[in-house]
C-alpha cells in the first residue's frame with residue numbers, strides 16, 4: 001500500500017481522470033495515521049481522495065485514541081459504522097456517538113476520537129473540499145492537556161462554549177437542505193463548535209416521485225452533503241430510484257446491500273457489495289436498483305446536489 005502523503009488528492013485516479021468507478025473494499029489504500037507511531041495511530045482506509053473531497057474509514061481498537069488532534073481546511077462529516085466512539089473537540093465538547101449516528105465538524109475544528117468500548121470502532125469520514133492544505137496540519141498542534149476537559153489546566157484560557165454552540169432542536173424541513181444541522185458559513189465562523197447528528201436528528205426527505213427513496217441528511221451545506229439513501233425491497237419488479245445527476249462529485253458507500261448502480265445514459269451497471277464504494281463524477285446520470293428482498297442502505301457523500 002502507498003503512503004497516505006503520496007496518494008493525497010489522486011486516489012484511485014488523478015483528478016483529471018475521474019470516471020464512474022466501483023471501488024471494492026479490498027482496493028482501499030491502507031495506512032496507519034499518523035504514520036510515525038503505531039501506538040497512537042488509527043487504522044486508516046482511504047477510499048477516494050481527489051480535488052473535491054476525501055472519503056475514508058478509520059478504525060480504533062478498544063481502549064484506543066488517535067493522537068494528535070486532527071484539523072482540516074474543509075468540513076468533515078462522520079457516519080459511525082461501528083460505535084460507540086467519543087469524539088473530543090479542542091474546546092470541550094465530547095460527543096458520544098453510536099452506530100448509525102453522524103457528526104458535523106466545520107473546517108478548522110480540532111478533533112480526536114476515543115474508543116471506550118469493547119468493539120473495534122469504525123468511522124466513515126467525508127472531508128470536503130480539502131483534507132489538507134498549505135498550513136494544515138499545522139506545525140504546532142494542541143496537546144490533550146491544552147484542550148478543555150474535566151479539571152483541565154488550560155480551561156480558563158478557552159472560550160465558554162455555551163453561547164457558541166447553536167441549537168438545532170427545531171424540526172427539519174425541505175428548506176433546511178443546504179443548511180443542516182446548521183448553516184455552513186455560520187458554523188465556520190465558530191469552528192470550535194461541532195454537532196452530533198444522532199439517527200433521530202437526521203434531516204429526512206424523499207427522493208423522487210415515481211420511485212420514492214428515503215434520503216436522510218447528516219450534514220448539508222455549501223461544501224457538501226452526507227447522509228443515507230434507503231431503498232426498500234420491490235414488488236413486481238425490482239425497486240429502483242428515480243435517476244439523478246449531481247452538479248458535484250459523489251461517492252456511495254454500501255452499508256446494506258448489494259445495490260445495483262445503473263448508469264442510465266451509459267447503459268452500464270455495477271453491483272456494490274456491503275463495504276464497497278461507488279464513485280460518480282459530476283454530471284453522470286445514475287439510479288439505484290434493489291434486487292434484494294430487504295431494504296438496502298447506502299451512505300452518500302456528494303459535493304454539490
Ligand SMILES: [Fe+2]
Nearest residue numbers: 070071072076
Ligand atoms: Fe479528521
